[in-house]
Structures are given as C-alpha cells and as structure tokens.
Amino acid sequence: MVEEFVQGIPCTVGLVEIDGRLTELPVHDVESKNEFYDYEAKHNPDLRVEHCPSILPAPTTEAMQYLARRVFRMIGAHGVLRVDFLAAANGRVTVLECNTLPGLSEHGNLATMARAGGIPYPTLMQHLVRSAFTKPAYLP
Secondary structure, three states: OOOOOOOEEEEEEEEEEOOEEEEOOOOOOEEOOOOOOOOHHHHHHHHEEEEEOOOOOHHHHHHHHHHHHHHHHHHOOOOOEEEEEEOOOOOOOOEEEOOOOOOOOOHHHHHHHHEEEEOOOHHHHHHHHHHHHHOOOOOO
C-alpha cells in the first residue's frame, strides 16, 4: 500500500450519545517531543504535551468535529466513537481512523475530552452504558 505522507499534529475527536443526542467532545491534540507521535511518546508523558481543548484555530477544530460526526453517521456507529486526525499547518484536516471501541480508562483521551466538555468520568460511563440499551437491531 502506498499513501501520501501528511505532516501534521495528531488530534482526536470523541463523540458520545447522551440521551439519544450525539455530542461532540472538545478536540484533543498532542505535541510530541519525538519526531513522530510514536509508541514511546504515547506511553511516556514526559515526551508529549497534550491540549484539550485544542489550541488549534477554531476553523480547524470545527472541521474535525464536523468530519467526526459525518464518519459516525457513515459507518453507522452507536453510543461512542473516537475519530483520529492529522491537522496540517495549512489548515488541511486528514481523517486517519475511527475507533468504535476507544480506550475507556479514566486517564485516556475519551475521558480527557469528556472532562474538558464538562462531563465527569462517572457520568461519561453512565452515558455509555445507557446507550448500550438503545441500540437498534443489528445492521450489517
């Protein structure tokens, strides 16, 4: 496989269904002290600086939230989704992947975004559990 190299800041957007309404969480971005946001930087807090809400310009974060919502709907997600992006210096936003089962630890990205959006961790977990009971029939 060959794909374009995109130089940018790693970002992620969480989406959570709260009482049947899709809620976008604040954008989370990471500055790596390594050349790339690699395994070492991901697992060593001394090698990264995290911003949530993001320090990127509003048009960039709004584009990510818009695209995250579209991805959620396009793949038929339910309950929770985390969409990862790269934000280039010129404002271009590239979708990297979506995570239908994002990490749920109290110190993970989803919980960090929820806290920045005014949702405490226990409340976030309650919303996720409640949404499990509202999923419509299986759709292939």
